[in-house]
Amino acid sequence: MIYREAGQFKTSYLEDGQIFPIRQDRIAVALLLLIAFVVIPLAATPYFFSAILIPFLILSLAALGLNILTGYAGQLSLGTAAFMAVGAFASYNFMLRVEGMPVLLAFVLGGICAAAVGIVFGLPSLRIRGFYLAASTLATQFFVVWCLTKVPWFTNYSSSGVITAQQVEILGFTFDTPARKYLLVLSIVCLLALAAKNMVRSTVGRSWMAVRDMDVAAEVIGFRLMRTKLTAFAVSSFYCGVAGALYAYCYLGTVEPEAYNLDLSFRILFMIIIGGVGSILGSFLGAGFIVLLPILLSFIVHATGLPNQVTSNLELMVFGALIIFFLIVEPHGLARLWQIGKEKLRLWPFPH
Amino acid sequence: MQFFFEVLIAGLLSGVMYALVALGFVLIFKASGVFNFAQGAMVFLAALTVAGLKDEFGLSLWAAIPVAMVVMIALGFLTERVVLRPLVNQHDITLFMATIGLTFFLEGLAQLVWGSNVRKLELGIEDVPFEAIMESTGMLVSQFDVVAALICGALVAVLALIFNKTKIGRALRAVADDHQAALSVGIPLQHVWGVVWAVAGIVALVAGLLWGARNGVQFALTFVALKALPVLILGGFTSVPGAIVGGLIIGASEKLAEVFIGPYVGGGIEGWFPYVLALVFLLVRPEGLFGEKIIRRI
Numbered sequence: 001m002i003y004r005e006a007g008q009f010k011t012s013y014l015e016d017g018q019i020f021p022i023r024q025d026r027i028a029v030a031l032l033l034l035i036a037f038v039v040i041p042l043a044a045t046p047y048f049f050s051a052i053l054i055p056f057l058i059l060s061l062a063a064l065g066l067n068i069l070t071g072y073a074g075q076l077s078l079g080t081a082a083f084m085a086v087g088a089f090a091s092y093n094f095m096l097r098v099e100g101m102p103v104l105l106a107f108v109l110g111g112i113c114a115a116a117v118g119i120v121f122g123l124p125s126l127r128i129r130g131f132y133l134a135a136s137t138l139a140t141q142f143f144v145v146w147c148l149t150k151v152p153w154f155t156n157y158s159s160s161g162v163i164t165a166q167q168v169e170i171l172g173f174t175f176d177t178p179a180r181k182y183l184l185v186l187s188i189v190c191l192l193a194l195a196a197k198n199m200v201r202s203t204v205g206r207s208w209m210a211v212r213d214m215d216v217a218a219e220v221i222g223f224r225l226m227r228t229k230l231t232a233f234a235v236s237s238f239y240c241g242v243a244g245a246l247y248a249y250c251y252l253g254t255v256e257p258e259a260y261n262l263d264l265s266f267r268i269l270f271m272i273i274i275g276g277v278g279s280i281l282g283s284f285l286g287a288g289f290i291v292l293l294p295i296l297l298s299f300i301v302h303a304t305g306l307p308n309q310v311t312s313n314l315e316l317m318v319f320g321a322l323i324i325f326f327l328i329v330e331p332h333g334l335a336r337l338w339q340i341g342k343e344k345l346r347l348w349p350f351p352h
Numbered sequence: 353m354q355f356f357f358e359v360l361i362a363g364l365l366s367g368v369m370y371a372l373v374a375l376g377f378v379l380i381f382k383a384s385g386v387f388n389f390a391q392g393a394m395v396f397l398a399a400l401t402v403a404g405l406k407d408e409f410g411l412s413l414w415a416a417i418p419v420a421m422v423v424m425i426a427l428g429f430l431t432e433r434v435v436l437r438p439l440v441n442q443h444d445i446t447l448f449m450a451t452i453g454l455t456f457f458l459e460g461l462a463q464l465v466w467g468s469n470v471r472k473l474e475l476g477i478e479d480v481p482f483e484a485i486m487e488s489t490g491m492l493v494s495q496f497d498v499v500a501a502l503i504c505g506a507l508v509a510v511l512a513l514i515f516n517k518t519k520i521g522r523a524l525r526a527v528a529d530d531h532q533a534a535l536s537v538g539i540p541l542q543h544v545w546g547v548v549w550a551v552a553g554i555v556a557l558v559a560g561l562l563w564g565a566r567n568g569v570q571f572a573l574t575f576v577a578l579k580a581l582p583v584l585i586l587g588g589f590t591s592v593p594g595a596i597v598g599g600l601i602i603g604a605s606e607k608l609a610e611v612f613i614g615p616y617v618g619g620g621i622e623g624w625f626p627y628v629l630a631l632v633f634l635l636v637r638p639e640g641l642f643g644e645k646i647i648r649r650i
Contacts, residue, residue, distance in 0.1 A: 076445060127635050128638050130444070131387045131448070132589070132640070134387075135582070136634060139627035139631045143624040150617070216648050262578075270449070270452070273445070313460045314460065316459055317461055327442075327446055327450050
């Protein structure tokens with residue numbers, strides 16, 4: 001009843017090409033943004049910001065980056081955290097070594113450095129496919145973290161290899177409280193998500209999908225494989241790099257290269273699989289799921305009053321089992337469930 | 353020069369241990385096309401089960417191993433029934449994720465049952481250099497490594513025999529060749545997959561015993577799986593000899609690189625060198641040394 005597009009006619013190409021063609025969707029998104037930008041900053045507690053919302057948004061951004069590469073361009077990667085590390089440490093060094101560097105520019109430059117690294121490590125994708133590629137992206141992961149640990153210049157010769165992110169200040173306004181950091185992260189994530197949505201709807205996104213579906217066929221009909229795959233690597237790494245910089249500047253504060261370990265890469269991969277491969281919305285749903293699940297689990301498991309040793313292992317088991325369960329129930333991820341729900345709502349109250 | 357050979361031999365012998373883990377991967381990938389990330393967790397679980405049975409229930413080593421074997425076989429069939437069967441015909445990446453989920457589950461399970469302390473595992477083989485070799489050439493060659501290599505060789509020989517001479521082995525090869533064709537001549541696909549997972553479990557048990565005896569049974573055993581990945585991409589995902597040769601190459605080059613190149617760049621390159629080596633190698637042969645050539649048609 002409520003969710004129906006009957007009577008909404010499109011009379012121009014501009015209207016036909018909107019991101020949200022259905023009015024109800026537009027209203028829902030506007031409401032969501034209103035809540036995210038106005039209601040939550042007024043209502044939420046600092047714990048809520050720094051333990052749930054900020055990591056959720058940052059990891060969504062990283063998942064979005066990986067989804068561009070894996071979901072849209074079809075190149076499986078296990079090195080996401082390495083690109084995040086490059087972004088974070090590049091931003092740190094730009095801030096440190098360039099006098100009066102604006103922090104937003106440092107984030108962008110960090111992203112660009114990550115993109116450059118992404119292009120270098122994306123080169124093998126021209127020859128290698130599938131799981132061979134996935135296993136070789138692990139080279140990125142181990143090499144980058146090793147490099148950041150071993151070359152003291154990157155960490156400004158700090159003896160423990162830990163860097164402390166500088167204060168985030170834009171035009172004299174300091175982002176120091178969790179609520180302010182949240183707003184900064186939220187704005188960046190919204191902008192980049194919008195850009196990603198538009199990218200996948202346009203020529204470049206279509207060429208990624210063509211390569212994903214079958215690269216030989218795509219090459220035959222005239223897509224340049226090298227350019228397409230490398231842009232996918234570059235754009236994806238840029239997103240991951242910015243996410244990594246935000247992870248250091250707005251979430252952790254002090255970071256060591258080991259924070260960007262293989263575990264983080266896997267968590268981000270989980271997000272896109274659970275959320276939905278090849279879906280922008282899926283990146284956010286997946287990130288929400290993976291961020292919230294351990295918190296919920298630890299609440300529930302701790303309520304049982306078992307010793308600590310048991311609960312942490314039980315958590316691991318339940319986490320693993322839930323992932324298998326979700327894959328069996330809906331292999332296409334939460335985004336697909338959402339889509340099915342929307343279809344059903346459209347026809348409601350009729351079954352077909 | 354003598355030092356070079358010493359490092360080389362140590363590398364080759366440790367390569368055998370990598371090959372042992374890679375072997376489990378290959379078996380499963382060949383038969384079911386599943387990239388089984390849980391192999392490392394299986395190694396951990398198997399080793400911890402043996403060590404736990406010995407410590408907690410006072411079983412002797414020779415009593416504990418069969419029990420652990422039964423556990424691994426049961427686990428193999430259970431995995432097929434609970435995880436793989438509902439996911440038949442899904443994307444490779446979905447199956448891969450499911451095995452990562454399985455990894456978490458097994459790691460949690462193993463530590464829940466047996467606790468997360470480091471346990472010692474004595475196999476009765478001492479980790480001392482061979483005296484005869486030391487006297488004649490002056491090189492240090494660990495007795496333990498040689499025995500491990502022999503066990504690994506025996507295991508590969510037994511597997512080759514089973515694969516080539518028995519009925520179930522023929523069924524396994526048929527399934528590996530073509531799922532649909534195997535089904536259409538009446539080979540029970542799901543049963544075969546269960547068997548393959550069980551065999552991979554036994555291989556994991558052997559690997560777990562050897563690795564556990566060497567490094568102690570601890571959580572770090574699960575990272576052994578990561579060591580096996582470059583071996584796999586170098587040797588090819590579908591080839592048993594590839595796993596062995598790949599293991600030897602990776603083991604030897606990794607040790608040599610660490611000893612001879614490592615000091616110039618700050619050391620610790622063992623972590624990534626095998627991957628970079630495998631990556632460079634793949635640029636020349638995208639399907640590894642012995643992997644099946646991938647032919648893509650439109």
